[in-house]
Amino acid sequence: GENVEQHPSTLSVQEGDSAVIKCTYSDSASNYFPWYKQELGKGPQLIIDIRSNVGEKKDQRIAVTLNKTAKHFSLHITETQPEDSAVYFCAAISRDDKIIFGKGTRLHILP
């Protein structure tokens, strides 16, 4: 079945700098890749997604890239702000429409 690996597990970034979180997946049949943000005391919330027929998608300070050949996808946050501090999960949708999550990245934005 599908397996998603996510790195790094923890990331500290100076406010204003960029943050990059990387994921790989195993099943070439996966075609939809959502990213979730989990703030303290809340459940994961969808923040951006990308389909396999798209190489890059951007929404304000957040962008996702997808390399289908290498089975890599990444989340880029630019001009980071304190409210970006959270746990971020990448995911891939498996052949049977299950959300397969990565282990998560705890992002700390340093003042």
Next chain:
Amino acid sequence: EPEVTQTPSHQVTQMGQEVILRCVPISNHLYFYWYRQILGQKVEFLVSFYNNEISEKSEIFDDQFSVERPDGSNFTLKIRSTKLEDSAMYFCASSEGAGRPGEQYFGPGTRLTVT
């Protein structure tokens, strides 16, 4: 903005006891899910529920687990005889349709601690 709610936020129970975790999905959603996240590990799918029956369940969802929609608003997960390894964060989610898994809305979770 409508949201999924879960109660309690934290449940402590003794091994062998039964627990019921409660969820109120978004009112016009038809598909309901439970996920589990053991500390430091991935969020894992447990079960999906539609039209008053289980649609799919993972290998984790054994006979100790059951789900129910007792009325028009609640969706519950019952663990019959808890084990230490059931300690985890349990997330409920709901979606309007089944076709877009990324559009499941997650609740804040219930932290279950089995002692």
